[in-house]
Amino acid sequence: MSRIETTFARLKEQQRKALIPFITAGDPALEITVPLMRSMVEAGADVIELGVPFSDPMADGPVIQKACERALAAGTGLPDVLAMVREFRRGDDTTPVVLMGYLNPVECMGYERFAETCAEVGVDGVLLVDLPPEECDEIAPLFKERGVDLIFLVAPTTTDTRIGRIAEAASGYLYYVSLKGVTGSASLNVDEVAARVETIRKLAQLPIGVGFGIKDAQSARAVSRVADGVVVGSALVNQVAEHADDPMAMTAAVSEILAGMRAAMDKP
């Protein structure tokens, strides 16, 4: 079983939900990221989504746009992000790591080399925001034969027919985007999310993570009642930005948010 499968199976047995933090790799400096990943695991993270910085993050709001700008200014490229995962794996062989980003840096590296390196350094899944299932024929088999999951988004606008098609192409888990908008947008509507997640469950067998608009312990708890995983990004990246020149304070602030979410999600 893959790390992602093992993690969701374990959580299911414990009747708990996955807490999935997102940070942008190399924000604000390359050496920050791996220690921050480790402290997030200590604070209760089950899966880590690591953002690959891109110059034109079209699906992201201002918080993650600025994170990309800081990471790029620090010189973070895709090879650096892969090296971070390699380093992370030296101390952690169980927590799944999912790379999340845009297609162009991957095209630039080459699909084969990217898939090969992902498998080698211990990346468990890849989510490419601007790669819908319709365009994945070339890259999907390269991941599949190496046991790296290709994770896809499902949106509020996705039709039932498309959900079926996405579920066929996807492995690992599905990422349900809770609202129409960019990352870090206004609050989500839990009732709407619950209804959509029910629909997705009927059409797909994979665990469902929900992201976009989850800001605090309360919204994390509400979403954890209906989904298998809760993704939190902008709320953490805000703390990274605020404490950019004080790594200790940054780690403390990020851990505090995650610990609060963890407790709220685990509370019966």
Added chain:
Amino acid sequence: MTQRPDYKAFPDQRGHFGRFGGRFVSETLMAALDELETMYRRLKDDPEFQADFDRDLAHYVGRPSPLYLAERWTGQLGGARIWLKREDLNHTGAHKVNNTIGQALLAKHMGKKRVIAETGAGQHGVASATVAARLGLECHVFMGEEDIRRQKLNVYRMKLLGADVIPVTSGSRTLKDAMNEAMRDWVTNVDDTFYIIGTVAGPHPYPMLVRDFQSVIGREAREQSLAQAGKLPDALVACVGGGSNAIGLFHPFLDDDGVAMYGVEAAGDGVETGRHAAPLSAGRPGVLHGNRTYLMEDDNGQIIETHSVSAGLDYPGVGPEHAWLKDIGRVNYVAADDTEALAAFRELTRVEGIMPALESAHALAYARKLAPTMDKDQDIVINLSGRGDKDILTVAEIDGIHF
């Protein structure tokens, strides 16, 4: 000799031109693009829709635009006859309005009350604000802060037309960033909003439908050449940023093997300096703004900043159909730098009394080199895609004159 492709069969059902094009967007937009494609495929063969489009082009835009023989300039250059396809005489001053008329009709059919657009030089923003005013639609135009500075007159024009001009401060603050911001707005307001993309880039079906709307340029030029010159032209020349005016001119001639085609990119300070906007001349294939095409990127696949005196060509990508036409060798892609474009701008103004847009001046600059290499009984058609009024302040600044 390899067999000529069936150009009319492209893009394929999924929006690909060979390995280029496609639909690379986040999931939230997929349904909206499907809806747009379905509506467009239905309407494009609907005689009533075509009649509405043709009527607007005739009576609102002022088509057909003339094909003008530039006799004095031809004489000076001493080679092929030079014909100018006068898109500068269109309402709002450029070819952009052909497309915004078409997309506004689509928006109306789809019941969308709010339109958004990105703009570089401001011509597409003005053309979008114009059709929005005419149809009573709410209009928001995203424009890079740097372009707002360069194109103050067009910004004010858009405001007079009732549009809201939103300054974009992210990234390089030019056209590509305006497009990112427009995509972000669209993903947020997808239910009631129609995104009027200004060029033959973006996700499928945009490159196809923008091309179809702009192809009126080439259809007219073909008929006019036969009527006025008695034959098809030997060469076509058009500037290429995203490439909508060029594809509009080229597309109806693609099957005419005897017609050579030149797409002229912006070489900025010179292609060899790296400070340019010429992805077909010096870029690599990649994915940006919803399609696979040639891009200007660094070794890590990050999009790099472009440089051109002309805001409308300052874009790191290019329409996917151009990328394909380059690879199969049907169109020659070349480049003209800032200095050459400015010289052509001044020359046409002084010799023919026609002030071209700085974008179009890139096409003129290349034609100026091409014409003397051709015979006097040969013909070149240049797409004069826009008028230069909007660029007077830029040129004055270069001359050290401040108003």
